Amino acid sequence: MKTPLEVLLQQHQGAPPKLDAIRAKVVAGIACAPAPKSISWLDMARSLRWHLAGWSAAWVVVMVLSIDHSPSTVAQIPRDKIPSPQKIWASLREHRRLLLEDSDAAVVEASAPPGRRSEIEPAQAEV
């Protein structure tokens, strides 16, 4: 009495030597194949050097094209040449005085201070 497996294996008694040959052939192929080695960051960077160079060049071009060549709107004044607030105030007063001198009417109007309310009202009352 045999099990089905035994009956099946009995039918293929001549197969093992051929299967051994196939196994040896495939295993020999594995042994000949280069073993996968660990890749360091340096190796990876080296393998990608052309890609990295290309991307770097592309970014340089983008940066050059995006630089703003228009003159700066803010004047760069050295700190030691900035006048003091007193000088600025005096300069502004002098500037204002010159402007007022150019216009007599403006000077009169500007220089004549308004009279006291008590002095103006009687005159208006007479009218």
Next chain:
Amino acid sequence: MLVVAEREQLPVQQAKAGEPEAWSVLFRRYQLPLYVYIFELVRDEQTSLDIVQEAFIAAVRHIGSLRDEEKFGGWLFGIAHQKCVQCWRRENRADAMREEMAESPPDFDDGPDQWLIRREQEAEFMNLLNELPLPQRSVLLLHFVKDFSLEQISEITETPLGTVKSRLHYAKRALRKILEDQDE
């Protein structure tokens, strides 16, 4: 005679690392049942040997896709099964694998699974195996050759579990009938 402890630790991890000796151990363990399975499906020695070699090479190439190392055997038989299907396609026999049972799946009370075949029944057993439709033959062989579970057979043949149960049931029923007829 193939006698390998089922719980033996397989060097799948070492094989994944590319160790030739590990592959040799794995192939030695599975080569004969794999060949028997393939031969009984394609019925040609040279084609069977070619498929075994192709399956081995494919296993080496795709071992990275194997997640559960304990399923190496089923995975290898799955590769071989697909190679057989490709072979049938080349020979325009793929339709044979699509044959399905006409009847609805039965209750799976197949009784004790201890098949013992007398010497005078061996030839009849092999004849029956050859006469079975390919889907039933495939399932029955996987059951006999490596004692794969129904779930494993389902994965190997990429067939729904219910279909596998049905095929195995009908194949066993046919086999039992042959053996009982000879007893009478």
